[in-house]
Amino acid sequence: MLLRYLLESKAGKEELVTKLKSLETSVSTGRKWFRLGNVLHAIQATEQSIQASDLVPRLCLTLANLSRVVYYICDTVLWAKSVGLTSGINREKWQMRAARHYYYFLLLSLVRDLYEILLQMGQVARDRAKREKSSQEPPKYSVASEESQWLQSLLLLLFQSLRQHPPLLLDTVKNFCDILIPLNQLGIYRSNLGVVGLGGLVSSLAGLVTVVYPQLKLKAR
Known part of the structure; x- marks a missing residue:
């Protein structure tokens, strides 16, 4: 999608853009095939999230995973429609259902991320x-205005919190990039294909890191 967006405005690239669009459709169908078993995984994740000790993550993750279950069910219906296993399915209607529940899942996941960030901060x-108390040194500020001091302190606190907790940083970045897709599909916030494609690329890289290094996957408290 990102490559197609970058090449669409270039002259003489019409054939390549058409091939990329066809490839994008094929990859989308293939991804649905690989996601067929994820309904069971989402149900298992729901059972695990119920056991979280902290109330806020438990509530957010449980509701998020339930939304993900519905999303994968809708995704399976869309896959069955695309390969001709079912008829009489309103594709647009089921796509909107899938996008809506995917949006709920990501929104609740981001609420959980925000809660974790506030705890870390x-x-x-x-x-x-x-x-500072042990060293008896007063807080240091590099700017004069109180508002600038407050903002600088807050941003520094956020940076230090995420730097010390890489799993939280990766999860937040991934969820933020992913939510661009349902926001665009539902018409809540329209983005061009380049932004959506770039977000998908960053999200995929963040997800790949957690696969290669499982210790970087954010776990429930």
């Missing part, structure tokens, strides 16, 4: 306050 702030 609170921990970093407490650790910093302890160090």
